[in-house]
Amino acid sequence: MGTNKNSAESSGTGTGQRPTLKTIATLTNLGVSTVSRALKDAPDISKQTKLLVRDVADEIGYTPNRAGVGLRTGKTNVITLVLSLDEEIMGITAHLVRGISATLSNTPYHLTVTPHGRGTNSLESVQYIAETRSADGIILSRTEPDDPRVQYLQKRKIPFSTHGRTRLKTKHAYHDFDNEALVIKAIETLIGKQRKRIALLGPPDTLTFYRHAMDGYQSAIAKAGLSEYPALDFNIDHSLDHIEASTYELFSQRDRPDGVISLSGGSTIALCSGIEKAGLTIGAEVDIVSKQTVNILPRFRKSIDTVHEDIHLAGRELAQQVVDLIDGADPASLQSLVKP
16 A cells, blocks of 8 residues: 555645654554554564555654653663773774664664763763663673672663673673683694793773683693793773884893784784884794684784674674563573684
């Protein structure tokens, strides 16, 4: 069924008025309740009716009045991503948002992003969302072992999922990449290239995945009978200029590493620059194994070994977990861990 100018105008869509459920009901000769349930994909509405209603809604440019929906149901149809402005530069944010959006495109929910900067308290952002009831669910990034945001949301009984695990005893939904397994695999690769002084360029020790990476590093180094290389005084959260300068200083020393594991693609580029400024060649005097979220490092230096983390997948998984939680799923059943 199509609409024409006259029928649209008679229903209030050609006069600058916002199309409503009643507009669709008039054009389809259906009841307002039937139209509403068809748009919500109710199981008792036929497929043919749903297609008819959606076609007309698309044709006249109907969008739900979210303010009205919120007043009637207490829901916002919003899921918000609480995101640090310091996220790694190699495309993490864009891929995460695209993944979340891909999942939400088939639901009534839309995505908002709540950013917070370096030195700011991300718990305050979460508290604001909860107190203003500005979202039905929340996605958190950069988890800490005893993350106060997780504890707060659990007490408030607000659906949420985390990009990364915690060590809290209470179960919560999460999607994570197995950085412990990545580091073990990386050390095996470097040992296969006869490397013995292997350093780890990881995250700050406040984040949970620092502990996972260190567990993998220490167990693999001990298994190989090697000595741990002293902890670096810089990490992947530092600026690229700082990483480059610190790397140059480190690799200008006699007892420099001959192998490095980097957990950030952007940091690896700065790492390479510092090594090469020190007069060394990647793949000759030193080898690197790096995690990457965008397939760019082999184009930058072919000698770098890489492990890919699919951030788009993470976004899809996190969004689906939050939608399932809103629908009443058990958080303990919504935990995914991807192996490298």
